[in-house]
Amino acid sequence: MTIPINYFLILSAVLFCIGVCGVLTRRNGITIFMSIELMINAVNLTFLAYARELGSLHGLIFVFFIMAIAAAEAAIGLAIFIALYHHRNTIDVDEANLMHW
């Protein structure tokens, strides 16, 4: 028997909301970044669940591109945090208020 798609969608929704919670409540920049990766993975799971449900390969291709873009985003974001650490000696996002209005 195959597992109903709803199970995967619910798991994906729960993981996404855990990621949202991490972004909203944490102040460590690296942890916020890891929460974003968690949200991206939840979306990937939704794409794959619907790809199997609809019998289409396009969902898998989208997951492929999302992985590539997540890698680029992680590289740039971590470089930004390294630069921030060199300037401010912290990666607490509360301290990074240079562009604060």
Add this chain to the structure above:
Amino acid sequence: MFDLIVFFFFAAIAVIFALMVILHRNPVVGALALVASFFALAVMYVLLDAPFMAALQVIVYAGAIMVLFVFVIMLLNLQHQKEERTRPIQQFLGFVSSAAFAIALVYYIIKFSVVRAASGPFVSDARAIGHSLFESYILPFEMVSILLLAAIVGALILSQRGQSKGAEQP
């Protein structure tokens, strides 16, 4: 039946380690918990008949990206840094709003159950993905390669310690 047992076991692992990522104070423990969560998600991909994507998940996410995270945490010597509790009201509001969001999402997923479309045989091996990627998706593929090149250059420029100014003006 066996599939269901595997699903619930690894779903529990994924959710528990994801919670550990956002609740643990130490970023190194968070990164390792995220690796465990990604491995559980790779098992989900296998259950969804996408073993190629599961391999990519393990290689790219659990391998490359998480090594990058752990490397930066070690480089900046953050493993001893603990964030102290400030702004309790905002934190409480964040927890409550994300929990409400989760409950609403799950409620509507259950309420409006997805109609099962009549689908053909689902072939998702590397050969099928390669054909699709290099025939109908060749332009996005090339654009992603350019994006990755731009990301490499950007990361190099961002992470150097401002030596370029001195080098340009001797």
